[in-house]
Amino acid sequence: xxRHSQLTVRCPNCLSKIPVQKNSAEAVCGKCGIGYRICWxxxxxxxxxxxxxxxxxxxxx
Amino acid sequence: MPxxxxxxxxxxxxxxxxxxxxxxxxxxxxxxxxxxxxxxLILYGLLKSEVDPLSPENVxxxxxxxxxxxxxxxxxxxxxxxSPLTGxxxxxxxxxxxxxxxxxxxxDHIVIVGRAEExxxxxxxxxxxxxxxxxxxxGLDTVEAQEAIKDxxxxxxxxxxxxxxxxxxxxxxxxVRTGVKSSAGRTGMxxxxxxxxxxxxxVRGSWDIEFAYPDKVLDxxxxxxxxxxxxxxxxxxxxxxxxxxxxxxxxxxxVRVKNSQSNQLFPSDNIEAEAVRPYSxxxxxxxxxxxxxxxxxxxxxxxxxxxxxxxxxYTSQGCWGSMMAINSTExxxxxxxxxxxxxxxxxxxxxxxxxxxxxFEKGLIDEKATDGMTLRWGSPEIVYExxxxxxxxxxxxxxxxxxxKRAIEKLGSATAYYNMNVKGxxxxxxxxxxxxSFVLGVCVSTRGADHLRSRPAIDLFGLPKExxxxxxxxxxxxxxxxxxxxxxxxxxxxxEYAVIDSLGLCKFACSHxxxxxxxxxxxxxxxxxxxxxxxxxxxxxxxxxxxKTCGERxxxxxxxxxxxxxxxxxxxxxxQRYFDEPLPSGLPIVRGKRMxxxxxxxxxxxxxxxxxxxxxxxxxxxxLRRLGLTEEGIKALVGEVFG
Numbered sequence: 001x002x003r004h005s006q007l008t009v010r011c012p013n014c015l016s017k018i019p020v021q022k023n024s025a026e027a028v029c030g031k032c033g034i035g036y037r038i039c040w041x042x043x044x045x046x047x048x049x050x051x052x053x054x055x056x057x058x059x060x061x
Numbered sequence: 062m063p064x065x066x067x068x069x070x071x072x073x074x075x076x077x078x079x080x081x082x083x084x085x086x087x088x089x090x091x092x093x094x095x096x097x098x099x100x101x102l103i104l105y106g107l108l109k110s111e112v113d114p115l116s117p118e119n120v121x122x123x124x125x126x127x128x129x130x131x132x133x134x135x136x137x138x139x140x141x142x143x144s145p146l147t148g149x150x151x152x153x154x155x156x157x158x159x160x161x162x163x164x165x166x167x168x169d170h171i172v173i174v175g176r177a178e179e180x181x182x183x184x185x186x187x188x189x190x191x192x193x194x195x196x197x198x199x200g201l202d203t204v205e206a207q208e209a210i211k212d213x214x215x216x217x218x219x220x221x222x223x224x225x226x227x228x229x230x231x232x233x234x235x236x237v238r239t240g241v242k243s244s245a246g247r248t249g250m251x252x253x254x255x256x257x258x259x260x261x262x263x264v265r266g267s268w269d270i271e272f273a274y275p276d277k278v279l280d281x282x283x284x285x286x287x288x289x290x291x292x293x294x295x296x297x298x299x300x301x302x303x304x305x306x307x308x309x310x311x312x313x314x315x316v317r318v319k320n321s322q323s324n325q326l327f328p329s330d331n332i333e334a335e336a337v338r339p340y341s342x343x344x345x346x347x348x349x350x351x352x353x354x355x356x357x358x359x360x361x362x363x364x365x366x367x368x369x370x371x372x373x374x375y376t377s378q379g380c381w382g383s384m385m386a387i388n389s390t391e392x393x394x395x396x397x398x399x400x401x402x403x404x405x406x407x408x409x410x411x412x413x414x415x416x417x418x419x420x421f422e423k424g425l426i427d428e429k430a431t432d433g434m435t436l437r438w439g440s441p442e443i444v445y446e447x448x449x450x451x452x453x454x455x456x457x458x459x460x461x462x463x464x465x466k467r468a469i470e471k472l473g474s475a476t477a478y479y480n481m482n483v484k485g486x487x488x489x490x491x492x493x494x495x496x497x498s499f500v501l502g503v504c505v506s507t508r509g510a511d512h513l514r515s516r517p518a519i520d521l522f523g524l525p526k527e528x529x530x531x532x533x534x535x536x537x538x539x540x541x542x543x544x545x546x547x548x549x550x551x552x553x554x555x556x557e558y559a560v561i562d563s564l565g566l567c568k569f570a571c572s573h574x575x576x577x578x579x580x581x582x583x584x585x586x587x588x589x590x591x592x593x594x595x596x597x598x599x600x601x602x603x604x605x606x607x608x609k610t611c612g613e614r615x616x617x618x619x620x621x622x623x624x625x626x627x628x629x630x631x632x633x634x635x636x637q638r639y640f641d642e643p644l645p646s647g648l649p650i651v652r653g654k655r656m657x658x659x660x661x662x663x664x665x666x667x668x669x670x671x672x673x674x675x676x677x678x679x680x681x682x683x684x685l686r687r688l689g690l691t692e693e694g695i696k697a698l699v700g701e702v703f704g
Contacts, residue, residue: 012313013648015523015539034648036312039335041300045293049308049333055648 009038009048020046028052064271065127066090066599068169070702071190073183075257076117076175080190085169086701090601092689095127097152098563098615099170100141104150105618106699107172110625114145114249115231115256117176123163123222123262124170126565130161130270131598132282134570136348138163138245139562140222143626145256146233146249146409146464147485147509150622153236153250156347157243160565162220165266177258182210182221185264195260199229202402203238210263221263225404227452228255232462234409238401242355242371243347246406248486248508249464273600281594286351289570295352298569299344301334302354303375307383308333309521310491314647316383317492319438320415321481321638324492325646332382336390337373345371350570360394364445373397373407379490380411385418385444392441396448403452412487413461413468414447420476430472432456483510484623484632494639495647495654496520498547501664502554504633507619513568515554520547542650544660548668556612557587563615564591614688617672617680621690630678633665 008017011029020027020038027046028035035052063069072081085099093099100122112118122141129135138160144151163169167188180195198206203225211217221239228235228251235251236244254260272278289295297305307329310316314324330336340360346353355371362368373381373393381387381396400407420426421436428435432450434457436443450458460471465482481488486509493499502515519532520541529546530536533553537546561568571587588605595603603611623632639656646652666676673684685691689698 010521010523012309012521013650015521015541032649039308041297041305045296047297047305047308048312050312050327050329054327 007044007046009036009046011036012048026052063164063167063169063266063268064273064599065095065129065164065169066273066601068164069167069188070170070172071168071185072172072174072703073190074175075173075177075181075192075259078192083702086698088698088701090127090599091603092611092614092698093618094560094563094611094615095129095169096124096137096139096563096565097141097154097559098611098618100124100139100152101150101615101618101622102695102698103170103172104141104143105622105625106695107703108143112143114143114148114151114253117174117257119143119174119253119256121173121250121253121257121259122170123173125160125163126563128564128566128594128598129164129169131272131278131594132349133285134347134350134352134567135565136160136350137562137565137567138222138239139565140237140245140250142250142253144248144250144486144508145231145252147466148626149484149509149628150507150619151248151250151253152508152619153245153247154562154565155237155239155243155245156350156567157220157239158348159220159222159239159243159264161270161348162218162266163264164270165268166264167266167268168264171262173257173259176256180258180260182259182261182263184214185262187266187268198260200226202226203404204241204402206261207240210261214263214265216265219263219265221261223261223404224251224254224259225402225452227404227462228252229260230452230454230462231255232405232451232454233464233467234406235404236406238404240371241369242345242401244401244406246408247511249406251404272598274597277597278594281597289351298352298354302356302372303569304334304337304373304378306375307378311383312648314644314651315492315495316379317415317481317488317490318383319386320384320419320479321488321492321636322419323646324644324651326383326386326388328388329383331388331390332378332393334378337394340390340394347567350567352570354569358394360391360398362391362395364442365395365398368395368398370394370398370401372401376490377407377411380407381444384411384415384490386438387441387444389441392444395441396444399445399448403448405448405452408489409464409487410448410451411490412481413451413464414444416465416476416480416487417447417457417461418443419479420472423479425476425479426472430457430460478637481510481636481638483635484508484628486510488636492644494635494656495644495651496541497544497656497661497664498541498550500635500639500656500661501547501668502551504635505551505555505665505668507616507623514558515551517547517550517554520550542654544657544664548664548671552668552671555616556609559612559615560588560591560608563611564595610688613672614690617674617684617688617690620672620674620678621680624679630665630676633678634661
């Protein structure tokens with residue numbers, strides 16, 4: 001069992017911990033309000049996979 | 062029976078076909094450990110300044126880490142020489158299975174000078190060294206060559222360091238490779254081997270490796286591995302390898318896109334870590350490693366047919382995906398395969414191609430320079446073509462094969478602004494101008510723009526200030542866009558990474574007891590754990606503080622090498638673009654950021670002070686005395702072996 005048993009990801013914008021519901025595909029930072037897509041390398045490990053919605057100009061193919 | 066303390070050095074003159082074997086002085090181990098540290102000493106001691114890196118006078122040092130062969134990820138072998146890419150110290154290490162085999166074959170350090178009359182490989186087995194003809198291997202790619210050597214020797218457990226066509230053709234960023242995937246990628250050590258007509262160094266040993274306290278070594282290694290397995294890092298590395306980093310960094314806006322014109326690529330689904338899983342047929346790893354971090358993959362390409370390879374790493378993901386603005390799994394896997402087989406540094410190759418596309422796009426070069434090619438973003442075919450042209454030095458590829466400094470001279474000074482390099486080596490695939498600690502680390506790296514000499518990834522973790530202060534021993538902010546205290550973060554990591562490299566351990570797998578991941582330990586003192594390990598393996602008592610001083614000594618020695626070659630403070634700055642252009646994309650914390658010159662100057666000053674260097678980055682006399690690096694001190698150390 002991981003020492004980090006709470007399911008969280010780190011917000012890349014404000015660096016707050018964001019709690020993630022088990023198997024959830026998204027999470028929103030409670031501090032800065034940015035929403036993220038979530039993927040699961042393992043059942044106990046959420047990981048940020050991208051943004052839920054665009055928030056700035058980006059480079060397209 | 063080989064031990065880490067009773068090891069041997071082979072001095073090999075390829076021109077004269079002569080070998081001289083000596084014992085490694087105990088003092089070298091105490092002061093420089095092994096691997097990268099010993100390599101720096103030999104290069105500083107034996108090379109005269111201004112030697113042409115591609116001449117027979119250059120010295121090539123193959124040096125394994127002090128911990129090679131223990132049951133931990135301890136397989137790093139360091140390749141050192143004066144770099145033909147930068148003119149600074151060349152130093153690059155790789156994993157695989159070579160290093161433990163070299164120790165079992167009876168040598169810890171191999172020093173190679175001269176140039177063989179014809180293509181040659183060295184066969185090193187159980188204390189003997191043989192020069193063997195390699196004309197039949199010349200032209201083979203890096204995997205074909207290894208297989209042909211094994212067939213010739215009738216020994217499929219033999220391990221080789223080899224070069225591919227890029228090294229033979231003296232591409233200034235050709236790498237040295239072992240196995241299917243492991244690369245000593247940076248600083249052009251493959252070109253140095255090519256210049257010496259040296260296709261490969263092959264080792265095989267049947268000797269046991271003796272430890273001072275074998276039971277304790279085993280206990281400690283089990284404990285380390287258990288700790289490693291408890292980390293989140295372990296799980297994600299097992300599933301995705303280093304590619305897992307990309308989702309986070311692309312989301313934040315800290316990846317290099319279209320050379321360095323942007324910092325996020327969307328859509329990016331086809332270059333994300335999970336995109337490789339359908340192509341994966343299993344995982345592979347280096348000696349002693351429980352992680353097994355790289356994919357073994359198969360991909361079918363219309364141009365190249367069915368391909369088998371391993372990887373890719375985060376670096377290749379960025380170079381062949383986001384940097385080229387190509388959202389294609391196949392392209393990423395094929396490019397990874399091409400650079401692996403041809404023996405090219407993935408990062409330098411990707412960066413040079415990205416630069417070429419940008420300066421073409423801006424009208425600074427045209428089809429006359431590019432052999433009629435219309436360079437543009439997003440085209441896998443153009444990238445494949447350019448990789449091949451570079452490796453074989455064909456047409457425009459011959460210019461790109463020269464690396465940043467010489468290619469700028471050929472294509473005009475107006476192109477220089479767009480070439481993202483430090484000391485003549487290209488910036489990595491990340492876009493760091495919002496993160497001062499990363500920028501400082503890359504700029505002061507002794508081998509040119511590089512993250513593996515210090516990168517404080519911990520800066521992105523948002524850890525409490527109190528925690529960081531405990532770890533680094535001084536106050537610093539947990540805001541990764543701030544400059545406050547970041548000199549100490551970089552300095553601290555430099556010393557630890559120098560120690561880890563010289564012990565031959567893997568930085569990633571050491572994550573539970575070494576910065577940036579020593580947060581997983583309870584002691585906050587990774588040196589203490591390493592000194593315990595050294596004692597059980599060698600019987601040598603080195604305190605944590607002494608170990609830290611070894612890190613200082615190694616880093617300062619490398620700095621001295623560069624100073625002697627004419628590098629100064631002016632070579633410790635990021636490209637002008639980092640000061641001029643704000644980041645166009647990314648999360649609010651990143652968007653609009655650029656480096657502040659005044660703050661960077663102060664950061665650099667503070668960093669030099671921590672090292673005991675003056676404001677020009679030159680080590681002060683008292684620093685040299687403290688580290689035993691006065692001219693007399695170095696002469697005495699080198700003289701023990703080389704007279």
